[in-house]
Amino acid sequence: MAGLAIPxxxxxxxxxxxxxxxxxxxLYVGYGGLERIVGPRLLKLVVGGE
Structure with a gap:
């Protein structure tokens, strides 16, 4: 049977x-941390909310 050999x-x-x-x-952990730090500030800047 072809394709069943263990590499x-x-x-x-x-x-x-x-x-x-x-x-x-x-990268997953780094971007997650960056999002926590920069995300709220960027959202306030873009949306202009509280």
Whole structure:
């Protein structure tokens, strides 16, 4: 049956996948923090509310 073989992991591939996942987590946390800090100020500036 084609396509059912278990792939072998190359250490470079595993490192690349780990690096990409770590970068995604850092960006997610970083943009979340930035939104908490800058978001309300920017919203007040754009909307002009309280």
């Amino acid at each position: 072998t992991w190359d250490p470079e591939t595993a490192l690349l996948i780990g690096t990409i996942l770590l970068e995604a987590i850092v």
